[in-house]
Amino acid sequence: MKNYFAVLQIPENSSHDDIQKAYRRLAKLYHPDVSTATDAHEKFCEITEAYEFLMNHWPQRAIRYPGETVTQQTFEEYLKTDAYEKFRQEVREQAYRQARMRYEKFKKQHEAFQQSGINDIALLLTILIRAASIVLFLFLFLLPIVLAIMNEWMMIFLAFFVWPFAGIIGWYIMDNRRHYLMPGHFYYNLARIKHLFTEKHAAQESCFYCPYKSADSRPYLLELLKLKDIRYKSGGFRQHHVNYINRYVTIAIPRSHKAFILHTTNAALKIISIVSCLLFLDISSIVWRFVIGIILGGAAGALVLLITRTRSNKTYLFSLGMIARIAIWILCLVLVSQFTIHPFNITTNDSIYFVITSIIVFDSFLMQLINFMLGKKSSQPLIMQHPAVTEKFKEGFIVCNDIPVLSVVYPMFRWLLG
Secondary structure, eight states: OOOHHHHTTOOTTOOHHHHHHHHHHHHHHHOTTTOOOTTHHHHHHHHHHHHHHHHHTOGGGOOEETTEEOOHHHHHHHTTSHHHHHHHHHHHHHHHHHHHHHHHHHHHHHHHHHHHTHHHHHHHHHHHHHHHHHHHHHHHHHHHHHHHHHTOGGGGGGHHHHHHHHHHHHHHHHHTGGGSSOSSOOSOOHHHHHHHHHOOOOOSSBOSSSTTSBOOSOOEEEEEEEEEEEEEEEOSTTOEEEEEEEEEEEEEEOOOHHHHHHHHHHHHHHHHHHHHHHHHOOOSOHHHHHHHHHHHHHHHHHHHHHHTTOOOSOGGGOBHHHHHHHHHHHHHHHHTEEEETTTTEEEEOTHHHHHHHHHHHHHHHHHHHHHHHHGGGGTSBSSOOOHHHHHHHHTTOBSSOOOTTHHHHHHHHHHHTO
């Protein structure tokens, strides 16, 4: 017989709780979903077998069989029977099914995450930041030398202040030099992008966004959540942890190829509008350039959808609560801005930084206040949604939790790219 205590890496006098803790720790370590070891699956089956055996068949657990209590003698006799081998086989099969089921679920979640494009966006931002860090390193390294050559040699002592920072950046670059400018692989290559815009499949149901078209393209996946519990832990000053326990649901809304193309075009128009306004709009305030870019991008997208008689896939974001919050944000920006007509220009005073910070940090409190005042109507969309989406909103599902920063950033991301 195997030494199951050794498999779980615990002494033989371990308690019930010790066995459970050891199993949880090793299961997290060797589960095929998270472990890269070649023998992870075998290890997971071994620790599952050891856990099940010690919890259900070890005499010290005082488990009673029908009509008798297990003693050391009857236990040793049990080990020689076919029932013990049958038990081992059943436990290993159970562990295999459990690991396989979780691995398949993990694969589906990972594939859905890749298809969402979030991973590619994060990877692109990482590459841009790392490229900028190379430029920053060269600037910090060469600055004292250039100033010493162009002005006077005493400027070389500036190196004592800037070269330590250059050294930290340079050390990080050297430590990751093998894959520094390509830390990962993009999911959407040219072939996948082409397939994305050309794929069609036979469908029996109609497109929700274009009712006169069949849903022959990939559906629009809408993820909603419902708060189940909030767990708070405190370990003293500046050691607090809050964990939101949510119930998630993903709704697949049938969509036609035409609607998919128009929704993608709509997202592109928004991005182009925002970037164009930030770069070329002749307005002093960069905040108002961004706001005007959002307004023009949303208007252009809405006009395209109106002309093509296609519903937007972002209307679920617009509820009474969201509109009230946007109105309050705009009002706060207007109060710290000055408008001139001839020539047209918008300027802001120094309070703009406080206003932007307050919007990002304290919007979650405003969200809670509006929800308290309006109740469920605060989060329910004003425009008709797919019946499955409408039902979930009535059940109390929402777009995102009222968490600082997230309550502003996430809806913006969903409206722009989600």
